[in-house]
Amino acid sequence: MKTSSTLPPLVWPCCVAVAAASFFHFSVAAAAAVTALPAAPAQHEHQEFEATLSAPYHGEQRGLDARTFTLSFDYPGLRARRGVHWRLELVAPNGRLVARWQGRATLNGRPLDVPVRWQGKLGSRPPVPGVYKVRLRAASGSEEVEQSWDIAVGNPAAPALPAFAPLPGRRGVLQAAPAPGALPYTVYYGNLHSQTSHSDGGAALDACKGAQDPQTAPFGPDAAFPYAREHGLDMLMVSEHNHMFDGSDGTNAGADPDAAKALYRSGLETARAFSEQHRDFLALYGMEWGVISNGGHLNIFNSDELLGWEKNGKGELLADTLSPRNDYGALYTLMRKQGWIGQFNHPSAKDQFKVNGVPLAYTADGDEAMALCEVMNTSAFSTNDREGETRRSNFEAACNKLLEAGYHVAFSSNQDNHCANWGASYTNRTAVLIPNGEPLNRDSFVAALKARRVFATMDKDAQIVLSANGHLMGERFENRGPLQLSVQFANGAGRQAATVAIMEGVPGRNGTVTQLTDAATATIVPKPGPHFYYAKLTQDDGRVLWSAPVWVEQAADES
Template identity: 25%
Template sequence: MDLSGFFIVAPSVVGIGEPFELKLKLLGEVREIPPECFPLNQTEPQLSSRYNLSPRGLAFKDNVLPEFEGSIDLSGGDGYEGPATYTFEGGRRPIAAIPGIRYTQEGFHYITVTANGKQARSNPIRVCQAPPVERLFWGDTHAHTIFSDAIRSPEEVYGFARDEGFLDLFSMTDHAEALTDRQWDYFVSVANDHYEPGRFATLVALEWTNFEVGHRNVYYPGDYGPILRATDSPYQDLEGLYRAAREHGALLVPHHSANTQMGVKWHAGHDPEMERLVEIHSVWACSERAEHQGNPYPIRVQDGETDGQHVIDALNLGYRFGIIGSGDIHDGRPGDDLSSLQNMAQSHLTARQGIMGFWAKELTREAAFEAMWNRRVFGTMNVRVYLRFEVCGAFMGSTVRHDGPRHIRLEAASESPFTLIEIVRNGETVQKIEPGECEILWETQDGGSGGMDYYYGRLMREDGQMAWSSPVWVES
C-alpha cells in the first residue's frame, strides 16, 4: 500500500525554548477492519469484540498504513530546533510522537513533513516570548460506543482519542437511556481511569436523549455524577433535567439543533445558568444557520433541517451560548473520524466531525470545565486553527458594557489560507474580508444597533473547512 498523506498535530501554543512533541500518522487507503478478539499483529488496529457491530450498519475503518519502513523529513523554518529526520522500523502501523522539538523565535510556525514525494504542514504553532499564561487545547466532547448505536468499547474509543486522534480532552457521551446503573458506573470509571493531568483530560458525561424537545449532553465538573435518563420519571422533561444539572453543577450542551427529527425546540425551555454552550457542527453537519441563509453545510440526513431551530435563532432569542464543534462520532474515531466514507447510501452519510478549541491555563479536568463554563471556546470542522476574538477588549464568551463604536479584534492562523472571514452581528454579516493568507490580524470597528448586540467571527479556509468563535455580547 502506498503512502497517501499525513495526519499531523502540533501543540497550538508553546513558549520560546519549550520542548514539545510532534504527533503524526502516515496514511494509506481507507479500508474496513474486521472484528477480532485476539491481537495477532501490529499492522492493523485490533477490535476487542467479534460482536462489535452497530445498528446503524457502521464498520470500523482505518486509514493508517499497515506498516512503513524508512525515514520522513522534518523542517520547521526559522528558529526550528529538532530532528531533521525520523525513522520508522517497519512491522507496525506508523504512528509516532516525535520528541525534542523547540523554537527559538516567537511568532507562528509550521512543521513540514515529507516522505515518498508527499508533503504536508502541521497546524500553526504560536511561539510566545514569555511562558504562556494560557494555552489553546483541543477536545472532542461528544461520542458513542457499542453500548448504544455505535461501535467499539469505551476503552477503545478513549484510547483512540488520546493516541490516534491526538486530542487533549475527550468525553464519552453515550445515550444514557441505553445504559443500566451498573454500566454507568463502569463508564464513569473508564473516564477517570484515562484522566492524566497535563497529558490527557477527560470529563464524566452522558447524552440525555429526548426527541420531543431536543438532545442535551451533560458534563459533570468532577469525577462523578448521576445518570440522567429521559426515560426515568425525574428527568423526563427539561425542568427535571435542569433541576438535576443545578444540583450537581453540570453543564448542558444542546446539539444538532437544526435537524428535523432530532433537533432542539428553542421555545420549549432554556436554563441560562446551566445551558452555556451549543454544538454548532458535528458529523450531522452544521446547525449555525439555514441553507437559504448561506450555510454551505446544512444538515441533510434524518429529514434535513427545520427553520427556527438553528444556532442563530437561539442567539436571537437572547440565549447566551458559547460555540463549540464536536464529533457525535459513532465510528469509534474521535478526533479523526471517517464517517463520510462509510458504505452507506448518500442520503445516510454524515459529514466531517467538529472539534472544540478551548483556552485554559493548564490541561486538567478542572481547567477544561472552567473554560467551557466561561465560554472561552470555539468550534471548527476538525481543523486546528488558532483563533482569538475580542470586542471592546472582552474575550469571546464574555459580556461587556460599552457606549460608542465597538472595537473588534480577530487574530487567526491556519496551515490552509483563509478565503473568507466575516464578523456576524445579531445573526447578520456586517463586515467581511477575503484575505487569502494563512495568518490574519484584523482590527475594525462597528457602530452597533443601538441596543444589546452579540458578535462572533466566522472563518472559511481555502479547503472549505470552517471555524466559528464564541460570541461577545455588548450592552449599551
Template identity: 30%
Template sequence: MITLQRILFLCLLSLSSSAQNYHYYFGNIHSHSSYSDGNKDKASSHAATPADDYRFAKRSQHLDFLGISEHNHSQAGMQRANFSRGLADADAQNEDGRFVAMYGMEFGVISNGGHVVIYGMDKLIGWEQNNYDIFSAKSDYKSLFRILADHSGAFATLAHPAQTDYNHLITTDYDPVADRAVCGVAVSSGPAFSVKTDYSDRPPMSYLSYYKRLLSLGYMVGPTMDHDNHNTTFGRISHNRTVVLARSLSRDSIMAAYRAGRFYASEDWDTEVDFKINGLTMGGYVSGQEVLKISLKVHDPDGDDRTKSIKLLYGKPGSGVIPKVMKTSKDSDVLEWQQSLQPGDAFYYYAEIVQADGDRIYTAPIWAKYN
C-alpha cells in the same frame, strides 16, 4: 431577554479572562462506547469499554480531549452500574497535560424531544425504573434544564437539534433556566455511524440556522462540532473539532472553558482564532463601555491553509432577528473594527472564517451592552 444573574456571571468571568493567556485545545465531547450503543465494530476493533476508546483517541491526530457521552437509557444499552464504571475509566485514562478524558451522558430520545449532551454530573439522569440516580421524565426538558442549572459544575450542549426539539425551545419564549443550563449547540455533527478513520468523512453544516436562531432569542450559547462516534473512530472521522480556550490541558480547565463559552467550531483541526472585544475573548460580556475595539486574528500552523475571508456578524439578543454581517475582510488573517454604542445598546458579535480550501470556522459570540 438575558437575565441579570447570567449577566453578572459572564461579567465576573470576563474580568478574570481579560488577564489570562489561554491555550488552544482541540477535541470532541459527543461519542459513545459499548456501555450504550457505541463500538458497533468491536468484533474487529477489539475496543468496547470507555477505557479502550480513550486509549484509541490518544493516538488520533490533533485531539487533546475526548468526551464519551453515553445514552442514558436501556433502549440504547445503558445500565446504571455502567455509568459509574465509565466515570472510573475516564479518571483512570485522564492524563492532565497530555490528554483529557471526560465521561458524561446524552439525555433523551430523538423521537421524543431530542438529545442533550451533559457533563459535570456524577449521577445518571433518567426516567426508567431502577435505571437512574436523578429522575427527569423522558420528554420533560424544563425539568432537565432545571436540574442542570442548579448543579454548579454541570454544562450541556444541544446535539443535532431539530426544529421541534427540547419542548420547542426555538419557537417559544426565551427560557432563562435553559440559558443557564446550555452553553452550546452543534452546528455540525457526525457522520455518527461512519467507519472511516482517515479523517475524510466531513459532515454537512446542518444546524447553523438553529444556532443563529438561539442567539437571536437571547440565548448565550456557542457553536460546537461533534463526531457522535458509534464505531471505534474517535477523532478520526474528519478534521472537525471543537476548540476550547483554556488555561491548561486539564479536565477542570476544559470544563471551565465550556461553561464560560470560550470555544469555537472548526472544520480545520489546528487553526487558532484570537477574537477579542476590548481585551475580552469569546464568551465574554463587555459592560458599560461606549467604544468597542474589535480584533480578530487567525493563525494556522499549516502554511498552505490561508484565510479567504473573515465576516464579523452581529445581532441584538432577544430581538428574534437573525444576525447580520457588519464587516468583511478578504484574503487576510486579520480583521479589526471599532464601533460606538448608544446608551441602552446591547449586541452580540461573532465571526465566520472561511479558509481557501473551504474549511469554515465559527466562533462563540462576545456580548456587549452600554448602559
C-alpha cells in the same frame, strides 16, 4: 433524467440521476405527496431522515468554476422505501437566487448520493466573482432538513487580517511556547460527542452500519480514550445515551437498576483513571440526554449521576436521578442547581428542545446550564478513519436561533462517532482555551466552558479568536461609545483566510442574525441595548472556523 428550473432562461437545469420533478413547493404537504411508500415505524433512536450537502469550495480547475455538488440522503433502520423531495439553490453575494435544481429520489435502506452538476456559468456568462451560498432543502414525509455552505466563485479578494501571536497547543501544533504578546491561554482540541458500547456505539469499522443495538458492540470507553489520544486529540467526550443503560432502545422491563447505575459509574471511573495515567489527555464521560422524537439530544459533561425516566416492570427507576422525558425546562433547572454544563447536540430549529410547546425556548436556568451549541458535525455513522469524511452537517441556523432567543452559547464542532473511529472521521474539532499553567482536567475544562472560551473549527491546525475592546470571545461586558471588533486567525499548516465575516444579533429578540461586515476589523457604535457578535472565517480550502460570541450591553450616549 433532468431536473426542472423555474428561474429565467439564464439558469440552465442540470442533469442528475433522479426522476423529473414539477415546480418545487417546499412544504410538508408537497413533500408528503411525493412520498408514495411509507417507512416502517421507528425502531431506533437514530431512525430519522438525514440529508447533507457536499459543496466543493473551489472550481475543478483554476479559472473555471464548474463543480459537482453531492446530495447525500439516508434513513438509518429503514425497512421500506421512502421518497425524498429536494431543492438545491445557488445564491449570489447580493442575496439574489441565481440558479435552482430540484428533483425526487427514493431511499430503500441504503445511503444514496445524488450528484448535481454545475457548469460554472449562469446562462452563457461567467458569474460575477464572489462568495456564493449553496443551499439544500430536502423533505421526506413530514421531516425537513436544510443545509448550506459557502463556495468561492472566481477569485474573490482575500481579507486583510491583524497580526496574531498564536496560542500554544499541547502538541505544539503551531508553536511550543507562548509568543511575545500572545493571549495567556493554551488551546486544546477535542471531540465532545461520541458513543461506545455502553449505549449504541463502539462497532468495529468493518461491521459498523449505523447505530448498534445497545450494549452489543465490542468497544467501550476503555478503547475509545486511547484511540483518540493516539490519533492526536487532546480530549474525548464519551456521551452515552442516558436511556440505554438498561440495554435497550426502548424500556427493558426486566432491567436491574443497580446494573444500569454501575455501568455509568464504571464509565466515569474509566475516564478518571485514564486521565490520571495520561496527564496530556482529558478523558470525559457523561451522557447524551433525551430522545429525537419530539425531544432533542443534549450532552451533560460533568454529572456523576445518571439521569433517566425509564422504570422496569417493578416500577424501579433505571437511573440515579429522575428527569422526566422531554421536560427540558425541568432538566435545565436541575442542571443549574447541580452546576452541570451542557451542549445542544445537532439542534433542529423546527421541533426540538421545547419548553411550554415552544421549540428552542429560552429559560434563565437553561441559559446558565447550556454552554455550547454544535454548529457542525460529521456523519454519526462514518467509518472513515483518515479524516476524510465528506458527509457533514451544518447547524448554524439553529444555533443562531438559540442565540437570538437569549442563550449564551459558544459554537462546538464534533463527530458523534458511533463506530470505532473516535475523532478520526474528519479534521473538525472543538477547541477549548485553558489558562497557561493550569492542568487540563475536568475542573479547568468546565471552567472554560462556563466562560465560553471555546471555538469550533473544521481544521485541527487552525485557531480563531474574536476580541472586542480588549475583551476575549465568550465575555459579557458593558460598553459606552465605540466598539472595536477584531478577528485573529492562525493556521499551523499554512492555510490562508479566504473570507471572514463578523456576525451580529440581539439576544432575546428572536430575530435574525445578520452579517455586520466582511472585514476582519470593524469599529462601530452599537445602538443602546444588548448585542452579540461572533466571527466566521473560511480558509482557502473551504474549511470554516467559528469564534465564540462576545455579548455587549451598549450604554446610551449621555452627551
